[in-house]
Amino acid sequence: MKGGMIIPEKTIERLSVYRRLLETQPVKRGGCVYSRQLAEMVSGTAAQVRRDLMAVGVEGHSKRGYCVAELAEAIGGVLDTPEGARIILVGVGDLGRALLGFIKAYHARLRLVAAFDNDPLKIGRVVHGYRCQSVDDLAGVVRSGKVEIAIIATPAAAAQAVCDHLVESGIRGIINFAPVPIQAPPHVWVERADIATALEKVACLVRQRHEDPHPKNVLTEEQ
Amino acid sequence: MKGGMIIPEKTIERLSVYRRLLETQPVKRGGCVYSRQLAEMVSGTAAQVRRDLMAVGVEGHSKRGYCVAELAEAIGGVLDTPEGARIILVGVGDLGRALLGFIKAYHARLRLVAAFDNDPLKIGRVVHGYRCQSVDDLAGVVRSGKVEIAIIATPAAAAQAVCDHLVESGIRGIINFAPVPIQAPPHVWVERADIATALEKVACLVRQRHEDPHPKNVLTEEQ
DNA sequence: TAGATTGTTAATCGATTAACAATC
């Protein structure tokens, strides 16, 4: 990949998935994969896989495909912060607990700096090896710990206020699991992770498809 | 909305968000909202909101905007299954527990038919009011309970096998929280809900933007 | 009326897919 250019959002998502597959699949003979094989694993097309891999700057071989080890390393060069991204979690309920488990599993690439809650019963308790702190300490920790990313796993009612504090403290990216949209300035990337919407979406799509096996798009229907 | 047509995926996602905002925001004076106001709440454009609302078949008023109550009801007509979508959960770990909490909060629109795990210590236990059953009963429950949607919240290693059982039992939609892609036939809608990818994506995007404040797209760069 | 908003079409933008010369 040439320097100073950005990789499309969707490509980044797929690169993350490709790498996890490369790391967990049993090693292919010769340690190589074809774009066609990766495509099959993600239910995509070989052309798309090759286009995605263009962005990471690895070279394939017309006979052998791509070297698995080299590919995984090159994707890491695109996705990873060398020392691991510095991250905090706000909201240590059931979902927060689950997220701490995820982060722990990815400890090589993600550094959890702190976890926060406003419930006095939770403050001081240790979850998945991380101690829960008071949200009153949030701004200080974000600033002094050079935290780049925050996960909001609070109830809907608290999300915007937490977001505002994070932005003010210099956060750069937020992953929002609260079932409500939050507003942040354009220099802060907000990733929606809205479970309620995902559930409603699938329920609706499944019903749409059931009721009409060959539906047309409402906005582009031909007469 | 005219019958027999499908609504774009992205529009469905936004309709879900609009409705939740309409239901939770303090009622505007006169019980009306403008497309511009909804747009601001979701950090979108007024044109997009109006285009989305075209699909639900409500009429706005050039002086008053849209009637909140009427709009929320009309969105429900598009999104909701009248009796609530029939859903199951597979995997009652931390994440599964959190999801049961979410589903409980949406009990009017989602009917949890059952929750499953393969851990003998969990089977029989009650979580958020739902009793955990053995995965051995999965196929039978899906078939006899006419379950449309399943949530996979298992470890990565179990996801594909669970998916296969679900598909065989006649499931119509799957939301996959396991950090691995699953393969299903085209008549089954699979929605990715990959937390590991979301974390890696935001970490990468935040870094990209930091290193180059005015980046170009790697694939469409002009010379 | 003047001004703001809706409903809708056309233009733009970005992402996916098709196609194919170059390679082994």
Added chain:
DNA sequence: TAGATTGTTAATCGATTAACAATC
């Protein structure tokens, strides 16, 4: 060589945004 695959450009597709007549 013949055949499959890569790397890349052009074509297609779908989603977003701009524009504007109709409305109140």
